[in-house]
Amino acid sequence: MDWKNWYMELEQDDESWDVSEEIVLRGVVHLNFCGQPSEVEVEFIVGADSEEQAQTIEEPTQLQKNTWEQYMEYSSAIHPQVLESIHHHYAGIVEKYRNAYSIWGEDPDEYAPYVERPEQLLDRIQLVSILISDSSAKDELYLNFSCSWDQEHGLGVHMKQMKMEHIQGVYTLYDLE
Template identity: 85%
Template sequence: MDWKHWYRELEQDDETWDVSEEVVLRGVVHLDFCGQASEVEAEFIVGADSEEQVQTIEEPTELQKKTWETYMACSSEIHPQVLESIHHYYVDIVEKYRKAYSSWGEDPNEYAPYVERPEQLLDRMQLISILISDSSEKDELYLNFSCSWDREHGLGVHLKQMKIEHIQGAYTLYDLE
């Protein structure tokens, strides 16, 4: 893919300047996550020191581009590891969700069934976005999933050096940093 052209086509959301000192650049890419085709929103968060600097931001930083291109080149090797890690995480938390769904009068098997193999989770989750912040860390990004067991918060996977660092609810994961 011609990433140079894709970077220039990213949409800038500079309305966030009023509440933060960053600009979000967004684009869409089609990805395969362990055999599951997904249309994924990519978000690059770029820091800015002033409103004037906001006006000059047109592309992700060089470090963000390198992280993105490394991830895209290695995604077919990374995704099975991510799925395996999500499975381990899911096995540890499934009882909590099953109890919650039962207390709400809903069938826990519909939203949080017991699974034996990682592939069984693919029908219950979907990669929806990738976030690359303007951090000093090389090769750091977040994969965000919608999932049946936590329909409100979803699931977030934090990668550093293209290895799984942490898994948690997508919105609460960013609070760890």
């Protein structure tokens, strides 16, 4: 893909300066997560020291571009590792969700079934967005998934240097930083 043109076509969130000192640049890509096709929203968060500087931001930083392009180049090798990490995480939380669904009078097998292999989670999760901040950490990004067991909060995977760092609910994951 021609990333140079794609970066220039990213949409800027015009309202972001009103609530923070960051500009959000958004785009969409189609990619496969372990064979599962997904339309994924990509957000680049770019810091600005002033409103004047914010108005000049037209594309991600070079570090963000490098992180994105490296991720896309190696995604077919990265995704199975991410799926394995999600499976390990899921094994540790599934009982909590099964208990909650039982208390709510819902069938826990519908939302949080027991699974033996990572691939069994593929019909339970969907990669929906990727966030790349302009933090000083090299190659840092967040993969955000919708998931059947936590439909409200979803699942977030924090990655550094293309390796899984932490898994948690999407919104609470960002609070760790």
